[in-house]
Amino acid sequence: MSIIEFRGLTKAYKDVVAVNNLTAKAEAGRITGFLGPNGAGKSTTLKCLLSLATPNSGSALIHGVPYQALVNPMRQVGAVIESGGYNPSLSAIRNLEIIAAAAGIPDARAVEVLKLVELLDVAPKKVKEFSLGMKQRLSLATALLGDPEILVLDEPSNGLDPIGIAWLRTFLKNLAHDGRSILISSHQLAEMQNTVDDVLIIHKGKLITEGSMPDVIGIGTLEEAFIRLVEAS
Amino acid sequence: MRNLLKSEFRKVIYTKSFYGYLVGAIFLALLASFPAAYSIHALKSQLDGASLMDPQLVAGVYGKAISGYLFTMILGIALIGNEYQSGQIVSTFLATPQRLKVLCAKLVVAACAGIFIMVISTLIGFGGAYLGLSHYPHAKAGLSIFLNLLLAAVISGAVISIMGVAIGALIRNVKVAQVGAIIWLFVVEKLIVVFWSTGGKFLPSGLIVGMLNVHIDLKSSESFLNISTTNYFGVGASIALMLAYAAAFAFIGSWITLRRDVD
Numbered sequence: 001m002s003i004i005e006f007r008g009l010t011k012a013y014k015d016v017v018a019v020n021n022l023t024a025k026a027e028a029g030r031i032t033g034f035l036g037p038n039g040a041g042k043s044t045t046l047k048c049l050l051s052l053a054t055p056n057s058g059s060a061l062i063h064g065v066p067y068q069a070l071v072n073p074m075r076q077v078g079a080v081i082e083s084g085g086y087n088p089s090l091s092a093i094r095n096l097e098i099i100a101a102a103a104g105i106p107d108a109r110a111v112e113v114l115k116l117v118e119l120l121d122v123a124p125k126k127v128k129e130f131s132l133g134m135k136q137r138l139s140l141a142t143a144l145l146g147d148p149e150i151l152v153l154d155e156p157s158n159g160l161d162p163i164g165i166a167w168l169r170t171f172l173k174n175l176a177h178d179g180r181s182i183l184i185s186s187h188q189l190a191e192m193q194n195t196v197d198d199v200l201i202i203h204k205g206k207l208i209t210e211g212s213m214p215d216v217i218g219i220g221t222l223e224e225a226f227i228r229l230v231e232a233s
Numbered sequence: 234m235r236n237l238l239k240s241e242f243r244k245v246i247y248t249k250s251f252y253g254y255l256v257g258a259i260f261l262a263l264l265a266s267f268p269a270a271y272s273i274h275a276l277k278s279q280l281d282g283a284s285l286m287d288p289q290l291v292a293g294v295y296g297k298a299i300s301g302y303l304f305t306m307i308l309g310i311a312l313i314g315n316e317y318q319s320g321q322i323v324s325t326f327l328a329t330p331q332r333l334k335v336l337c338a339k340l341v342v343a344a345c346a347g348i349f350i351m352v353i354s355t356l357i358g359f360g361g362a363y364l365g366l367s368h369y370p371h372a373k374a375g376l377s378i379f380l381n382l383l384l385a386a387v388i389s390g391a392v393i394s395i396m397g398v399a400i401g402a403l404i405r406n407v408k409v410a411q412v413g414a415i416i417w418l419f420v421v422e423k424l425i426v427v428f429w430s431t432g433g434k435f436l437p438s439g440l441i442v443g444m445l446n447v448h449i450d451l452k453s454s455e456s457f458l459n460i461s462t463t464n465y466f467g468v469g470a471s472i473a474l475m476l477a478y479a480a481a482f483a484f485i486g487s488w489i490t491l492r493r494d495v496d
Contacts, residue, residue: 047494047495050326050327050330051326051330052323052326052327052494052495053494053495054492054494067330068330068331070330073327073328073330074327074328077327079327081320081323081327084319084320084321084323085320085321085323085324085327086319086320086321086324087244087248087315087316087319087321088319089248089249090247090248094243094247095321095324097243098240098243098244098247098324099240099324099325099328101236101239101240101243102236102237102239102240102324102325102328102329103236103328103329104236142324
């Protein structure tokens with residue numbers, strides 16, 4: 001059963017078409033890698049999915065409805081978006097309390113998710129004093145506030161050091177093991193090969209392939225398959 | 234809506250700049266009100282009729298206590314502009330994707346915070362004017378001056394902070410929006426209100442004078458120094474026009490927020 005579906009999604013900014021008639025889906029209970037080179041349209045697609053940007057045509061649906069139409073959306077979908085989502089002048093705990101209040105989630109949950117991402121020790125610290133890795137963990141904590149069944153993660157490993165990447169890999173696998181469905185965008189192919197079950201690859205806003213990891217890579221690595229598919233598109 | 238209001242209130246009270254705006258408004262109110270009596274006393278030889286025996290001029294001195302409204306505009310701009318600039322708006326819209334609801338909560342909270350700032354700063358400014366006027370025993374303040382001042386503080390605090398939210402939604406660069414607002418409210422509007430009262434009476438500054446119900450008519454040998462507020466709107470009409478400003482700016486803010494993609 002597909003939990004996320006793009007139907008003919010098109011999004012243009014002035015003359016630039018960022019996403020072009022994208023039709024694809026992500027299945028329940030699986031980790032789906034949303035891959036593509038820089039500027040392929042991954043972030044724009046995810047913003048349309050989360051109702052942060054309005055498509056020119058087509059639709060992006062979660063459980064068959066737009067994000068905007070979900071009841072208690074943070075309890076159904078948790079998201080990490082590149083632009084952060086927090087006030088850098090406030091502490092981690094204050095930022096989470098603000099979001100929790102808006103979503104009707106008890107403040108105690110903010111402490112729980114900070115513990116989960118191993119940031120409890122620095123909870124009173126201002127976010128602007130955080131390293132990139134700590135900010136990424138805080139974003140993950142934000143996404144988990146509502147204990148959602150679906151996670152949409154836009155480049156969560158960007159700027160992470162090898163230890164951070166290893167931590168993220170284990171963390172995501174544990175989340176998937178709990179039965180969550182995860183859509184994760186990235187251009188770090190080696191890492192994705194170790195993490196995801198299914199793959200969607202887009203280039204210049206268009207879908208070039210989708211399927212399970214073994215079907216897409218065939219013989220060789222994800223990187224080799226990716227380069228072959230992008231060059232052929 | 235209750236959850237959203239709680240979240241928006243937290244954004245205000247958790248942020249240090251809110252207390253900075255309050256202190257700024259108090260400082261401005263005192264700076265304008267305390268020395269006003271001395272200024273009028275000093276100007277009585279230049280301006281015909283400038284005497285603290287005139288109850289309207291005494292009301293004018295107390296009216297200076299409302300000068301902190303600039304900071305409610307800056308607060309309104311920061312409330313939404315900083316969210317767009319820092320990316321915090323992403324989590325706001327993820328928690329509540331119905332943007333109109335988000336904007337309504339922001340407008341309510343901005344109005345409440347603006348009223349809080351204005352009431353506190355105006356009361357302290359009133360105290361400053363009282364101290365300044367204490368050297369002129371014949372200059373007395375009546376209850377109506379105090380009530381008009383309080384009413385004007387409440388209405389201007391709410392309306393101008395709502396205008397700030399709309400401007401913050403419209404102009405992406407917070408600093409540019411805030412500096413622009415300072416220049417407009419502190420320089421452009423003041424000049425228009427003083428030198429072209431026919432047009433100035435329609436502007437927020439002119440409407441605040443109208444709400445204060447102060448009618449001053451001072452003539453100087455230099456005509457450009459003449460000060461007259463006699464043709465300003467009355468209290469009722471000024472309030473109605475201020476509320477119309479709030480409605481128009483709230484509409485503009487909503488329209489922009491609904492249409493705008495998050496970068």
